[in-house]
Amino acid sequence: xxxxxAPQLENTGIKFLNEPMKAxxxxxxxxxxCPMHLLTLDDKVKEIRAGQILSILTDYDGALEDIPEWCNKxxxxxxxxxxxxxxxxxxxxxxxxxR
Amino acid sequence: MKKIYLDHVATNPLHPExxxxxxxxxxxxxxxxxxxxxxxxxxxxxxxxxxxxTADLINAKAKEIIFTASGAESNNFALxxxxxxxxxxxxxxxxxxxxxxxxxxxxxxxxxQGFAVTYxxxxxxxxxxxxxxxxxxxxxxxxxxxxHASPEIGTIQSIADIGKIAKAKGIFFHTDAVASVGNIxxxxxxxxxxLMTFAAHQFYGPKGAAALYVREGTRIxxxxxxxxxxxxxRAGTENVPAIVGMGKAAEITKRDLQKRIDHVTPLRDKIIxxxxxxxxxxxxxxxxxxxxxxxxxVVEYIxxxxxxxxxxxxxxxxxxxxxxxxxxxxxxxxxxxxGVPVHLAQGSVxxxxxxxxxxxxxxxxxx
Numbered sequence: 309x310x311x312x313x314a315p316q317l318e319n320t321g322i323k324f325l326n327e328p329m330k331a332x333x334x335x336x337x338x339x340x341x342c343p344m345h346l347l348t349l350d351d352k353v354k355e356i357r358a359g360q361i362l363s364i365l366t367d368y369d370g371a372l373e374d375i376p377e378w379c380n381k382x383x384x385x386x387x388x389x390x391x392x393x394x395x396x397x398x399x400x401x402x403x404x405x406x407r
Numbered sequence: 408m409k410k411i412y413l414d415h416v417a418t419n420p421l422h423p424e425x426x427x428x429x430x431x432x433x434x435x436x437x438x439x440x441x442x443x444x445x446x447x448x449x450x451x452x453x454x455x456x457x458x459x460x461t462a463d464l465i466n467a468k469a470k471e472i473i474f475t476a477s478g479a480e481s482n483n484f485a486l487x488x489x490x491x492x493x494x495x496x497x498x499x500x501x502x503x504x505x506x507x508x509x510x511x512x513x514x515x516x517x518x519x520q521g522f523a524v525t526y527x528x529x530x531x532x533x534x535x536x537x538x539x540x541x542x543x544x545x546x547x548x549x550x551x552x553x554x555h556a557s558p559e560i561g562t563i564q565s566i567a568d569i570g571k572i573a574k575a576k577g578i579f580f581h582t583d584a585v586a587s588v589g590n591i592x593x594x595x596x597x598x599x600x601x602l603m604t605f606a607a608h609q610f611y612g613p614k615g616a617a618a619l620y621v622r623e624g625t626r627i628x629x630x631x632x633x634x635x636x637x638x639x640x641r642a643g644t645e646n647v648p649a650i651v652g653m654g655k656a657a658e659i660t661k662r663d664l665q666k667r668i669d670h671v672t673p674l675r676d677k678i679i680x681x682x683x684x685x686x687x688x689x690x691x692x693x694x695x696x697x698x699x700x701x702x703x704x705v706v707e708y709i710x711x712x713x714x715x716x717x718x719x720x721x722x723x724x725x726x727x728x729x730x731x732x733x734x735x736x737x738x739x740x741x742x743x744x745x746g747v748p749v750h751l752a753q754g755s756v757x758x759x760x761x762x763x764x765x766x767x768x769x770x771x772x773x774x
Binding site for chain 1: 492624628635
């Protein structure tokens with residue numbers, strides 16, 4: 309199979325929020341580049357309980373694709389993004405039995 | 408011929424226990440700390456242990472330590488990293504006139520990028536007046552950086568007082584503590600600092616390992632992008648042996664600091680009192696609020712470099728002002744800032760003592 313024939317990942321879509329949500333835990337990776345947003349996300353999701361919401365602050369544009377995709381892969385629920393003045397706030401709900 | 412090393416502020420020999428701790432990481436434990444197999448994991452553990460003891464020396468948390476390669480890098484990182492991170496909030500930075508070149512030149516670089524910088528004057532002892540810091544603060548001020556102790560004149564600044572002002576005004580505060588960590592107790596909580604630079608070779612650790620303390624929760628723009636080392640804030644495969652050495656040196660320093668201070672203070676006082684008996688010799692820096700192993704002077708009518716060479720000929724190694732200024736044969740900006748006239752500033756000599764300095768050395772020197 310050539311690379312062009314390889315199956316593409318489904319587009320996860322980007323959900324923008326008009327207002328930030330209330331989160332149980334917040335982590336800030338502003339000014340940190342790839343893959344710190346994903347590694348931090350992985351660590352921080354382990355620290356919260358199922359049903360709780362984590363928000364992650366980043367100014368890394370690649371996160372717009374990466375974080376929803378990470379949620380898809382790990383089985384956590386991606387709630388949406390709030391766009392602040394100079395950074396994004398991502399909201400993720402930990403799902404029971406997720407990776 | 409007897410050799411007497413009186414330039415401990417330039418650098419120090421490795422402590423033998425530090426060398427022993429480092430050696431395995433040059434040999435069998437050569438793994439990349441990011442590798443997932445055993446040698447990598449061991450290297451990673453060694454770095455994290457070093458981070459714990461480095462943090463412990465200055466009363467910080469391990470996660471607040473970013474390892475770098477030099478004090479100059481940490482100083483650049485603090486100024487540019489905070490400058491860039493907070494430029495939307497304001498573009499004014501305050502530094503003193505007696506900073507190391509790595510602070511002064513970073514500040515000049517930021518000026519070229521559109522920042523405004525206030526260079527605070529000092530008194531005749533080289534002290535920054537905390538009230539002058541407060542006066543210099545504007546709505547645009549995002550960072551204050553004042554050196555903890557001067558390697559050239561030995562003066563120790565009232566960092567805790569300046570830190571209190573910065574804290575009350577919600578402004579980030581950095582101190583360059585390269586010359587102080589290892590020579591006097593340094594506690595980031597007591598000093599009220601948000602960022603602090605220090606280097607291993609100043610406390611019998613290796614060259615090539617230093618750190619920037621960054622208070623938890625502080626946003627800082629990295630100088631080096633790439634991998635995920637140092638929490639994504641300083642990319643590049645870690646210098647594992649040097650970092651291990653820094654950790655070990657920090658552990659030993661915590662244990663031996665008071666002993667070191669008690670050893671060098673009377674020897675320093677002996678140098679100062681005998682030197683001041685000589686006509687035309689003037690002590691530079693603060694008479695009391697100074698580093699315990701630091702004696703610095705200007706001598707009228709004699710050029711500093713000539714004195715150094717003469718002393719070196721007798722086996723005594725010392726310095727004349729900062730290494731950079733002395734190489735460039737420029738008058739030291741620090742000496743000019745404390746009011747030393749230009750012709751005298753050329754006649755500067757600095758003697759700095761360490762744990763290996765003996766009473767016999769000082770007697771020989773005084774002769």
